[in-house]
Amino acid sequence: MLVTGGAGFIGSRCVDHFVAKGHRVWVLDNLSSGPKANIHEWFAANWPEQA
């Protein structure tokens, strides 16, 4: 599952939803307006080197 703008307001909620449903999720986001903090929990859980 690819979520473009996944660090944004709507995108990050989509990421939460898809992860909760058991999907493996990728995010493409240039962080121009969405803060990385919106998806930080998933970085911390799965890719500690990028947290």
Ligand SMILES: NC(=O)c1ccc[n+]([C@@H]2O[C@H](COP(=O)([O-])OP(=O)(O)OC[C@H]3O[C@@H](n4cnc5c(N)ncnc54)[C@H](O)[C@@H]3O)[C@@H](O)[C@H]2O)c1
């Ligand atoms: N707390 C709140 O109520 C709140 C907070 C944020 C936004 N909003 C509102 O929610 C609505 C929708 O927000 P949204 O989620 O569409 O906007 P957003 O700006 O939160 O999300 C868009 C995402 O796309 C990314 N992006 C933009 N251009 C890109 C590019 N070329 N390549 C890769 N990534 C790119 C941005 O970095 C951002 O993470 C807006 O009306 C906004 O005002 C409300």
